[in-house]
Amino acid sequence: MPRHAVPGPVRAADESMTLINEVYRRPLDPGYQEAADRRAAGVAPRRTVRGGAALLVLAVLLGAFATTSAVALRRPAPAVLEARALLEAEIRERTALADDLRRGNAALSAEIAQLQGDAASTDDPELFAQLQRDAVAAGVVPVVGPGLRVVLTDGDPADGTAPDDGSALVLDHDLQILVNGLWAAGAEAVTVNGERLTSTTAIRSAGAAVLVDSTALSSPYTVEAIGDAASMQTRLARLSAGQHLASLAQYGIDVRVSAQRELQLAGRGQLTLRSAQVPGEDLEAPQEVAPSDTQDADLGAAGPRTLGSRSSDVAGSVRRDGEETR
Amino acid sequence: MIAVIGLVLGVVAGLLIEPTVPANLQPYLPIAVVAALDALFGGLRAYLDGIFDERVFLTSFLSNVVVAALIVFLGDQLGVGSQMTTAVIVVLGIRIFSNAASIRRHLFKA
Numbered sequence: 001m002p003r004h005a006v007p008g009p010v011r012a013a014d015e016s017m018t019l020i021n022e023v024y025r026r027p028l029d030p031g032y033q034e035a036a037d038r039r040a041a042g043v044a045p046r047r048t049v050r051g052g053a054a055l056l057v058l059a060v061l062l063g064a065f066a067t068t069s070a071v072a073l074r075r076p077a078p079a080v081l082e083a084r085a086l087l088e089a090e091i092r093e094r095t096a097l098a099d100d101l102r103r104g105n106a107a108l109s110a111e112i113a114q115l116q117g118d119a120a121s122t123d124d125p126e127l128f129a130q131l132q133r134d135a136v137a138a139g140v141v142p143v144v145g146p147g148l149r150v151v152l153t154d155g156d157p158a159d160g161t162a163p164d165d166g167s168a169l170v171l172d173h174d175l176q177i178l179v180n181g182l183w184a185a186g187a188e189a190v191t192v193n194g195e196r197l198t199s200t201t202a203i204r205s206a207g208a209a210v211l212v213d214s215t216a217l218s219s220p221y222t223v224e225a226i227g228d229a230a231s232m233q234t235r236l237a238r239l240s241a242g243q244h245l246a247s248l249a250q251y252g253i254d255v256r257v258s259a260q261r262e263l264q265l266a267g268r269g270q271l272t273l274r275s276a277q278v279p280g281e282d283l284e285a286p287q288e289v290a291p292s293d294t295q296d297a298d299l300g301a302a303g304p305r306t307l308g309s310r311s312s313d314v315a316g317s318v319r320r321d322g323e324e325t326r
Numbered sequence: 327m328i329a330v331i332g333l334v335l336g337v338v339a340g341l342l343i344e345p346t347v348p349a350n351l352q353p354y355l356p357i358a359v360v361a362a363l364d365a366l367f368g369g370l371r372a373y374l375d376g377i378f379d380e381r382v383f384l385t386s387f388l389s390n391v392v393v394a395a396l397i398v399f400l401g402d403q404l405g406v407g408s409q410m411t412t413a414v415i416v417v418l419g420i421r422i423f424s425n426a427a428s429i430r431r432h433l434f435k436a
Contacts, residue, residue: 023420028375028428029368029386036377051381056332058384063336064343065391066362069355071340072347 109269113141127279136189139198142267143189147226148233149260150178150245154219155252168252170221172205174244175212178223179203181241185232187225189265193217196268220254229259329369329380353402354395357414361394362387364418367425374432394418 014021113135120128135141152175155168175192182190190197195212197203202213209216225232236242236257245255347355365387372378394414401410430436 020420023417024424028371028425029382031382031386032368032372032375032377032379035379035382039379052328055328055380055384058388059329059332060336060339062362062384062387062391063333064340064345065336066359067337067340068345068347069359069362071344072352073355073359 106269139189139196139201139268142265143226144262144264145188145226146229146259146261147187147224147263148182148229148236149256149258149263150182150223150225151254151256151258152178152219152221152223152248153254153256155254157252169208170210170219170248170253172203172210174248174253175210175221175223176203177241177244181236181239181244182223182225182227182232184239184241185225185227185235187227187232189226191224191265193222194266196266198268224260224263224265226263226265233257233259327380329384353407354398357394357398357411358391360415360418360422361390364422364425365390367422367429371425371428371432374429390418 116131117128120131136143152170154170157168179190179192179197192203192212195201195215195217197212202211204211206216209218210221211217236245245257248255365383368386369378369383372383397414398407398410401407
């Protein structure tokens, strides 16, 4: 011991842990021991009837309280349930409303097409025929016919056949090349997972998802193209798109190309009219129509055609790429 | 014996009647249940130690529940409710654990 140290009371080595020791070493209520000691010494108070009754009442109350608490805790809070029910009802209501609107939209689209057809077929049969052909090219109407089906499936890193770095995922780029290749090979109409491609359709990626327009798609990607299946297949194979498809296999992506006797491709429905002009008028002064004025716009027979030719150089990057690769 | 019978009666009554708990008592229920568990384990251990006493058991039960709820209530008023809850749970949890260990030694001699 150092010479100048003040001899103090001996401290426990774990004095700083008194609190924890207290809790840990004496978990039992000291009252039990004291009561036992009193009983042993014979100084315990005698149990009276009133005391016993009070104990019984207290015990019943405590038991009921603990049970009630436990039951109440197991039940989800009523407020949460209420909010949930409210949200559910609202979701159902809105979904029904959206369905109604969608049906109304489809009916109106059909009516518009009907009226357009009627007007054009009586006034100008030639223009009507042109309109019908353009409607197919613009992707407005559903089409049926023979064609090619190409299915691209993400590689599964779990089974060891594909690398685990994400390269086995089908990218927007792959779909773009394939779709462009199909157009270049003579496809007349193309869908990706049922989404009809028009001249303004964009295929791009947002995170891991591939978006066709604003619809998120996931693997497997089924690309269907209507056209002469045999010639499309050979032409596709000769294009760079064919080589790209072949190279996908080495990343573990499954590519299946099959000719189909009959494919049914959905239509896109009425397109948003962005520009319209009265047929035969001076082309120098096209009448621009804002998209919001669609209902009031002159749904002239030249509308869709103008739209197709105009928009293809604005937003038809997908298709243009394909033509450039040729 | 009175205490055990009373508790059982209370549990049955609670299950049958299913009274609703006032909304402003709801936050203190978990802590009260843990406190009740601690009292139960303490009573069981005392019984195995041979020093069980009904009065001590019931008063410790009641005071455990009330004090635990009070501490948390006070903490809520002071803005440290969740920390207080944690403190109470830690202390009661340690007690439950060591009582359970003692009960285990009694029952299995190991």
